[in-house]
Amino acid sequence: MTTLNRPLALLAELTYRCPLQCPYCSNPLELGRYRQELDTETWIRVLGEASELGVVQIHFSGGEPLVRRDIYDLVREARRLELYSNMSTGATVVDGTTLDRLREAGLDHLQVSLLDTDPDSNDRLAGTRSFDRKREAVRGAKERGFPVTLNVVLHRQNLDRIEDVIRIALEWNVDRLELANTQYTGWAFRNRAALMPTRAQFEHAQAVVERARSGEAARLDILHVLPDYYQELPKACLQGWGNVFMNVAPDGAVLPCQTAREITGLEFPNVRDQSLQAIWTDAPVFQRFRGTDWLPEPCRSCDRREVDFGGCRCQAFLMTGDAGATDPVCHLSPHHHLVGEALKEAERSDPPLQYRVMSV
Amino acid sequence: MRAGAAGRHVALRPAPAMSEDRVIRRPVLAAHARYRWDKLRDQHQLVFPEGMIVLNDSAAAIVQLCDGRPTDELIAALVAKLKEPIPASELSDDVQGCLRHLVERGLLRDDAE
Ligand code: SF4
Ligand code: SF4
Numbered sequence: 001m002t003t004l005n006r007p008l009a010l011l012a013e014l015t016y017r018c019p020l021q022c023p024y025c026s027n028p029l030e031l032g033r034y035r036q037e038l039d040t041e042t043w044i045r046v047l048g049e050a051s052e053l054g055v056v057q058i059h060f061s062g063g064e065p066l067v068r069r070d071i072y073d074l075v076r077e078a079r080r081l082e083l084y085s086n087m088s089t090g091a092t093v094v095d096g097t098t099l100d101r102l103r104e105a106g107l108d109h110l111q112v113s114l115l116d117t118d119p120d121s122n123d124r125l126a127g128t129r130s131f132d133r134k135r136e137a138v139r140g141a142k143e144r145g146f147p148v149t150l151n152v153v154l155h156r157q158n159l160d161r162i163e164d165v166i167r168i169a170l171e172w173n174v175d176r177l178e179l180a181n182t183q184y185t186g187w188a189f190r191n192r193a194a195l196m197p198t199r200a201q202f203e204h205a206q207a208v209v210e211r212a213r214s215g216e217a218a219r220l221d222i223l224h225v226l227p228d229y230y231q232e233l234p235k236a237c238l239q240g241w242g243n244v245f246m247n248v249a250p251d252g253a254v255l256p257c258q259t260a261r262e263i264t265g266l267e268f269p270n271v272r273d274q275s276l277q278a279i280w281t282d283a284p285v286f287q288r289f290r291g292t293d294w295l296p297e298p299c300r301s302c303d304r305r306e307v308d309f310g311g312c313r314c315q316a317f318l319m320t321g322d323a324g325a326t327d328p329v330c331h332l333s334p335h336h337h338l339v340g341e342a343l344k345e346a347e348r349s350d351p352p353l354q355y356r357v358m359s360v
Numbered sequence: 361m362r363a364g365a366a367g368r369h370v371a372l373r374p375a376p377a378m379s380e381d382r383v384i385r386r387p388v389l390a391a392h393a394r395y396r397w398d399k400l401r402d403q404h405q406l407v408f409p410e411g412m413i414v415l416n417d418s419a420a421a422i423v424q425l426c427d428g429r430p431t432d433e434l435i436a437a438l439v440a441k442l443k444e445p446i447p448a449s450e451l452s453d454d455v456q457g458c459l460r461h462l463v464e465r466g467l468l469r470d471d472a473e
Contacts, residue, residue, distance in 0.1 A: 006400065006401070008412065009410075052400075054398075054400045054401065056396070056398065056405065056407055056412055057407060057409075057412070059410075082396060084394055084396065084407040084408075084412075086409050108392070108394055109408075109409050146391075147390070147391035147409075149392075149409060175390070175391060175392055176392065176409070176466075221466035
């Protein structure tokens with residue numbers, strides 16, 4: 001029997017609109033299909049339902065959450081409900097007034113993405129000039145006392161500048177640095193061969209991060225997310241499907257994982273029709289891979305099944321065509337050879353990046 | 361947004377080696393950490409981006425006093441709250457242990473440093 005937890009975290013994707021075009025964006029490929037955004041009133045209701053359901057953290061994201069005019073009202077409501085609020089922003093639409101208003105509304109924490117430490121490379125990867133704005137946004141946020149995390153998604157094109165990433169995080173005086181190697185779903189799966197780092201790159205980066213942690217960057221809280229194609233064991237994706245996390249997409253669809261739309265054949269309930277409570281408890285899509293009863297072999301008889309829940313469902317689907325398969329990253333998966341093949345292909349080729357389309 | 365956004369990954373963050381005898385003198389809660397009482401779960405929580413830890417009653421009492429005051433004063437304030445007061449010296453080790461743990465997790469800093 002699987003006991004049903006209360007969810008801890010809600011990812012509120014307010015919009016897929018975004019001035020940037022990151023080639024690893026986790027938004028769906030068919031962005032144009034989801035233009036009908038929820039209105040303010042519905043989001044306010046969703047926040048209330050989330051709080052009643054036991055959610056502790058709200059993560060406002062997108063797209064660029066700051067293109068929503070009602071963002072301050074939503075942050076204020078989260079604060080009123082005593083939820084911890086995070087916001088991820090590309091920071092191109094941030095100025096002093098934005099930051100003052102976010103502060104006043106009670107936002108707890110700001111995450112600013114940086115694509116590369118080299119301004120030209122950052123701007124090329126983002127598809128738009130944004131480096132200077134990001135720097136200004138971080139400066140303004142720190143002046144106002146915001147805790148700031150700098151998020152850098154790592155991949156082949158920027159991994160060799162890992163030393164600079166740490167230097168910039170220190171110079172910009174952020175509190176936390178999140179170094180996340182690309183997870184190959186969404187746009188990143190499409191760009192896998194162009195983004196996959198080499199083993200040498202990744203090992204170098206790991207050594208640099210370790211050294212910095214015990215040296216000059218000891219005061220920085222560094223989160224380093226390893227590239228799982230180079231691991232033998234999969235990640236406990238979201239600590240299990242339908243276990244602690246839910247994602248409300250801009251159109252109101254409720255997803256057990258922010259990239260679950262990639263899995264064909266799943267039906268997603270919508271907050272326009274049902275309460276979050278009903279969705280969390282009863283929606284078939286949340287029950288589908290909840291707990292460990294559904295697991296196939298080799299997971300079924302593996303003693304790590306309560307640790308990693310068989311890994312990432314989206315990755316399993318994208319690589320094997322079966323969302324219910326063991327994550328191919330696992331060395332015990334019958335599909336594990338696909339990982340080696342993808343790495344080889346990435347070593348051989350250097351295809352151009354494809355950028356996400358749909359701006360503000 | 362990028363896929364890292366919601367704790368989808370297991371992040372590698374080894375606790376920095378910290379000597380057993382390190383003494384924290386002016387504990388301040390990290391700016392990104394917030395104490396909260398969860399009435400649905402009957403729980404003290406310390407929440408931070410993408411995560412949270414559950415605190416027991418004494419850790420919760422300590423955390424709520426981590427505002428930059430000297431640790432001695434913090435301990436005195438704890439003693440004052442007890443129904444049956446005990447000497448501050450008996451609390452000191454436990455308090456330091458708790459503070460060290462939070463520093464290791466990046467949730468607290470020592471303003472005296
Ligand atoms: S077999 Fe399944 S449960 Fe075991 S380590 Fe691999 S993915 Fe995890
Ligand atoms: S394009 Fe970049 S900034 Fe915009 S939502 Fe995607 S990852 Fe985030």
